[in-house]
Amino acid sequence: MSGPTRDLPGPTSTVDTSAFGDRRHLLTVSDLERPEIEQLLDLTDTFVEVSNRAIPKVPALRGRTVVTLFFEDSTRTRLSFETAAKRLSADTMSFAVSSSSVNKGESVRDTIETIEAMGIDAVVVRHRSSGVPAQIAGWTSAAVVNAGDGWHQHPTQALLDAYTLRSHLGSLDGVRISVVGDIKHSRVARSDIEVFTKLGAEVTLVAPPTLLPPSTAPWDVRVSHDLDAVVGSTDVCYLLRMQHERMTEALVPTLREYTAHYGLTSARADRLPEGALIMHPGPMNRGVEIAGEVADRPNAVITEQVANGVAVRMAVLFLVLGPGRASGPKHDTLLNGAA
Amino acid sequence: MAADLVVAGGRVVDASGEREADVVVAGGRVVEVGPGLAAQHAGAQVLDASGCLVAPGLVDLHTHLREPGKEEAETVETGARAAALGGYTAVLAMPNTTPAMDCAAVVRQVLDLGRAAPCDVHASGAITVGRAGTALAPMAEMAELGVRVFTDDGTGVQDDRLMRRALEYSVGLGVTLAQHCEVSSLSEGTCMHEGEWSSRLGLPGQPAEAEELMVMRDIALARLTGARMHFLHLSTAGSVAMVAAAKAGGLPVSAEAAPHHFTLTDECCKDYDATFKVHPPLRTAADVAAVKAGLADGSVDAIATDHAPHPPEEKERPFDQAPPGMLGLEYALALAFTELVDGGAMTEADVLAALSWKPAAIAQMVDHGGPVEAGHAANLCVVDPAVRWTVDASGGASRSRNVPYVGRELRGRVRHTVLFGEPVVIGGEAQR
Numbered sequence: 001m002s003g004p005t006r007d008l009p010g011p012t013s014t015v016d017t018s019a020f021g022d023r024r025h026l027l028t029v030s031d032l033e034r035p036e037i038e039q040l041l042d043l044t045d046t047f048v049e050v051s052n053r054a055i056p057k058v059p060a061l062r063g064r065t066v067v068t069l070f071f072e073d074s075t076r077t078r079l080s081f082e083t084a085a086k087r088l089s090a091d092t093m094s095f096a097v098s099s100s101s102v103n104k105g106e107s108v109r110d111t112i113e114t115i116e117a118m119g120i121d122a123v124v125v126r127h128r129s130s131g132v133p134a135q136i137a138g139w140t141s142a143a144v145v146n147a148g149d150g151w152h153q154h155p156t157q158a159l160l161d162a163y164t165l166r167s168h169l170g171s172l173d174g175v176r177i178s179v180v181g182d183i184k185h186s187r188v189a190r191s192d193i194e195v196f197t198k199l200g201a202e203v204t205l206v207a208p209p210t211l212l213p214p215s216t217a218p219w220d221v222r223v224s225h226d227l228d229a230v231v232g233s234t235d236v237c238y239l240l241r242m243q244h245e246r247m248t249e250a251l252v253p254t255l256r257e258y259t260a261h262y263g264l265t266s267a268r269a270d271r272l273p274e275g276a277l278i279m280h281p282g283p284m285n286r287g288v289e290i291a292g293e294v295a296d297r298p299n300a301v302i303t304e305q306v307a308n309g310v311a312v313r314m315a316v317l318f319l320v321l322g323p324g325r326a327s328g329p330k331h332d333t334l335l336n337g338a339a
Numbered sequence: 340m341a342a343d344l345v346v347a348g349g350r351v352v353d354a355s356g357e358r359e360a361d362v363v364v365a366g367g368r369v370v371e372v373g374p375g376l377a378a379q380h381a382g383a384q385v386l387d388a389s390g391c392l393v394a395p396g397l398v399d400l401h402t403h404l405r406e407p408g409k410e411e412a413e414t415v416e417t418g419a420r421a422a423a424l425g426g427y428t429a430v431l432a433m434p435n436t437t438p439a440m441d442c443a444a445v446v447r448q449v450l451d452l453g454r455a456a457p458c459d460v461h462a463s464g465a466i467t468v469g470r471a472g473t474a475l476a477p478m479a480e481m482a483e484l485g486v487r488v489f490t491d492d493g494t495g496v497q498d499d500r501l502m503r504r505a506l507e508y509s510v511g512l513g514v515t516l517a518q519h520c521e522v523s524s525l526s527e528g529t530c531m532h533e534g535e536w537s538s539r540l541g542l543p544g545q546p547a548e549a550e551e552l553m554v555m556r557d558i559a560l561a562r563l564t565g566a567r568m569h570f571l572h573l574s575t576a577g578s579v580a581m582v583a584a585a586k587a588g589g590l591p592v593s594a595e596a597a598p599h600h601f602t603l604t605d606e607c608c609k610d611y612d613a614t615f616k617v618h619p620p621l622r623t624a625a626d627v628a629a630v631k632a633g634l635a636d637g638s639v640d641a642i643a644t645d646h647a648p649h650p651p652e653e654k655e656r657p658f659d660q661a662p663p664g665m666l667g668l669e670y671a672l673a674l675a676f677t678e679l680v681d682g683g684a685m686t687e688a689d690v691l692a693a694l695s696w697k698p699a700a701i702a703q704m705v706d707h708g709g710p711v712e713a714g715h716a717a718n719l720c721v722v723d724p725a726v727r728w729t730v731d732a733s734g735g736a737s738r739s740r741n742v743p744y745v746g747r748e749l750r751g752r753v754r755h756t757v758l759f760g761e762p763v764v765i766g767g768e769a770q771r
Contacts, residue, residue: 109655129657130541131611150659152541190541213538214546 017043017319025137025144026316028153029194037198040315041163047314050087061090064121064321069095069112070147071127076282076306077147081124081156084313090321093120108132109139116140122321125149130187143320151185157281158191160312162199164305165236168277173200178230180206180262181240181289184213184251188281189240193219204230207262210251227261231268238279239264242289259288269294277301340365343760347377349388349721352688353395353709354696362393364717367760371713386755386762388721394691395709396428396718396756397672398698400517400595401492401571401643403664404430404460406452407445408437413648413738415449418668419456420771421646421736423763425668426720426753429459429699429707434470435493441465441476446484457763457771459718461704463488466505466516472497475505482512487703490517492571493618495553497523502557506566515593515701517569520553520578521545521619530659532605532620540608542659547575547626550619554578558585561592569701570594572645574619576629583638593701594633595643598667598674601630603743613654613661614743617647620663634693635684641698642690644671648739665743669735672722673749681750687724695720706759721755728752736769 019035032040050058066085068078078094085092095115106114112123122143125133130150137144148154165172177196183189183205196203197220204222205212216223224230231237242258252258259265264278269291272278278290278300286292295302344364351360351372361376362369363383377385399422405413415432422430432449434440440449446462453460464481468474470491478489489509495518496502502518509516526545531537533544554570558581561568573579573594582594599617604624607615615621633639647664654661675690685693699708706716730747734740756764763770 107652107655108657109652127657129659131658134611135655135657150541151543187541190539214533214544215535215538217535218539 020319024320026155026320027134027137027144027146029155029158029191032195032198034198037159037162037195040159040312040319041166043315043318044163044308044311047087047311047318048308050314051311057087057089059089060318061085061088061321064090065093065119066090066122066124066317066321067093067095067115067120068124068147069115069126071097071108071125071132072148074126074148077126080306080309081145081147081313083310084317087310088314088317090317108136112136112140116142122317145316145320148187150187152187152190154187154191156309156313156316157188158195159316160305160309161192161238161279161281162195163308163312164279164301165277167308168301171200172196175201175235176204176233177201177236177238178204178206178227178234179238179240180227180264181242182211182246183207183240184211185243185246186240192238193221197221206230208252211246227268231271232273234272234276236277236279237264237272239289241281241283242285255288263288264290264294266291266293269297275299279305282306340370342370342380342383344386344717344757344762345377345380345383346386346388346393346719346721346755346757349391349393351393351711352691353711354692355710355712357688362711362719364757364760367717369711369713369715369717372711384762386721386757386765388755390725391721391723391754392687392691393711394720394722395695395699395711396707396720396758397426397694398702398704398707399427399430399644399646399668399671400488400641400698400702401597401645402430402432402668403435403645403647404432404449405648406436407448411738412650415452415460416456417736417738418646418648419453419458419460420769421666421668422458423756423758424736424753424767424769425670426672426722426756427458427668428718428720428756428758429461429704430668431461431463431488431702433492434463434465434490439465439470441468441470443477443480443484446481446486450484457758457769459707459758461702462486463490463492463517465489466491466496467501470494472501475501475508478508478514479512482514486514488515488517488569490519490571492517492519494523495519495521499556499560503560503564506560506564506568510564510566515567515569517571518553518557519571520550520557522549522552525549525552530616530620531608532622534605534623536605536608540611542608545620547577547622550575551577551581554581558582558590558592561585561590565591567591568593572597572600572619572643573630573633573639574600574622575626579629579633579638583633583636586638593640594638595641595698596630596634596639597643597645598671599645599665599743601627601634602674602678607743608658611658613656613658614665614741616658616661616663617645617665618663631679631682631684634679635689640693641701642671642675642693643698644668648737649741650739654741665741666734666737666739668737670730670742670744670749672753673728673751674744676724676751677749717757717760719755719757720753721757722751723754724751726750726752
């Protein structure tokens with residue numbers, strides 16, 4: 001199948017996926033233009049509906065094999081991808097480096113070629129080094145989905161964040177989003193900034209200069225070192241995890257000082273405009289970047305982000321592997337009824 | 340003495356100027372230079388140099404031959420062959436071998452291996468024991484073997500006091516200290532230039548200042564000690580400016596730049612191909628322009644390759660874990676013609692000066708760098724400046740293939756290389 005629409009189960013019987021062309025990988029959100037992002041979020045609506053069914057499972061990827069290849073531990077992201085794959089009826093394999101030959105000195109290339117030899121259709125990659133998913137895409141014919149690489153990108157996190165925002169706000173056009181905290185070392189920030197701005201949001205980065213990238217020229221953003229000055233004009237306050245090891249790198253003097261100036265304390269949260277949303281990619285350091293009480297307020301949508309993660313990842317896997325993709329069964333046998 | 344070899348029909352270029360002339364060689368030395376000499380030496384081997392420049396053999400101040408210790412990447416023999424194919428008759432082997440070239444025994448091993456090689460292999464020596472930066476290496480015993488340049492290349496000597504002592508000690512030996520300028524506290528853990536591209540790619544970068552702070556310190560220490568100081572592979576506009584000012588102030592400093600630093604920018608790292616990872620890192624377009632301008636006005640004396648072979652499996656590691664370095668010996672001359680001459684910055688004669696007689700003088704290599712005159716060693720490079728060729732991924736004669744110029748069209752190719760009278764490259768083919 002090569003047409004611009006694909007049949008899907010549920011209330012939306014067809015979804016326009018024409019903007020995707022024959023994209024085989026999701027390595028970075030830099031590759032995605034606004035129409036692709038919007039179509040992906042539309043498709044996510046369908047999978048949210050699937051996830052709400054009594055039997056939250058469709059046969060769309062029956063017979064396909066999805067491998068999670070995590071060179072860095074991340075139980076929550078791996079579980080989210082594996083749940084997404086299973087709800088699409090794909091077979092899943094999990095490759096965790098702590099129990100693998102990589103610890104015996106095997107190269108990334110040999111690892112991926114070994115796994116590929118078992119017959120796989122997609123590989124979901126997490127690695128502590130920026131760029132590894134892009135390297136892997138050059139060594140395998142499987143679809144590659146980046147589940148986070150170094151400080152570089154975490155595309156599905158940005159997509160689920162955008163989805164969460166869109167479900168509350170309808171549109172991101174003109175929405176004032178403050179991304180607060182350790183931007184420099186954050187793949188989440190690099191991905192969110194691009195997706196949010198592509199969807200029309202006005203993004204402000206709020207951080208001490210030591211936690212900003214050396215240059216912010218690549219992005220269409222404003223920069224502030226004063227959370228108090230921006231909190232009153234923030235529609236979405238997106239807090240990043242503050243890692244303890246940043247203390248030893250002389251980036252901030254103490255966590256206490258960081259919290260005093262850049263934490264979303266109760267007092268600052270009170271100054272957010274009516275209806276403003278609070279987000280966090282998890283895992284949270286309660287009492288550091290976000291006050292424990294603030295994280296539990298009704299306008300904090302942190303657990304929704306997690307829930308939407310599964311549906312967004314279903315959409316991503318469907319797009320890189322679904323009907324019309326090489327070697328799969330015909331789409332018209334797949335798309336209706338539970339598995 | 341009957342002539343062994345005549346290099347016929349070319350245009351001789353050396354420090355004394357340019358002229359159409361044949362070069363007659365006997366017993367490893369140039370015996371006569373002048374027009375129309377080939378006909379007078381009917382029994383001699385003739386190398387056709389028509390349409391070519393005939394220059395003193397090129398001299399590389401910065402070659403990693405990897406032997407001993409890393410023979411899977413390069414050996415003295417394979418590196419020397421790559422050098423000969425690139426027009427070089429002499430290379431200065433860097434000391435970051437395993438074990439390091441920090442004593443007479445290891446220096447002697449490298450020199451012995453070099454005797455059989457198709458290029459004249461000179462050894463540098465480490466400044467500090469094991470290049471560890473804590474204790475002075477026995478420089479005098481290495482100087483007795485002919486070592487004239489000392490460096491801890493791969494890292495700079497971080498300790499101010501130790502560097503001061505090394506410079507003072509070097510004065511008594513008549514040798515030059517060469518520094519890889521990089522302040523480790525600013526560069527540790529980094530893998531590219533710090534700037535827009537490192538920000539976008541999410542890779543830890545080192546600022547230009549990591550290099551410039553050490554250039555600044557060493558200029559001050561050269562002033563203090565009166566020692567001769569050579570700056571390896573300058574990569575930033577600030578470094579070039581500081582060296583130019585130091586020279587204007589009369590200090591005995593010299594500097595080199597690598598072909599990749601006048602050809603490539605940090606944008607090359609955008610696909611995470613570690614072929615483009617090197618120390619010092621590829622910088623911005625403004626830095627590239629400053630390096631070119633520094634070579635053009637003589638602030639930077641020499642072009643040196645920093646030829647740094649690494650096997651493919653190491654360059655395929657994640658960008659932040661792959662070793663730094665790229666090949667250069669077979670590409671430097673053509674890159675210089677293409678980027679510097681065709682770019683309008685320099686003449687071909689200026690480029691040959693920066694590739695041959697200027698570096699020969701810095702390293703005190705008396706048999707190299709010309710001039711192409713009777714009585715001098717017959718170390719010659721014959722280059723056809725008109726040939727256009729496209730770089731392939733083979734890596735040439737090197738054991739490694741980390742070539743960052745694949746697919747580039749370059750101008751100028753070595754036709755013959757003559758080493759002490761022996762044609763080690765004829766028609767672009769290595770003879771041994």
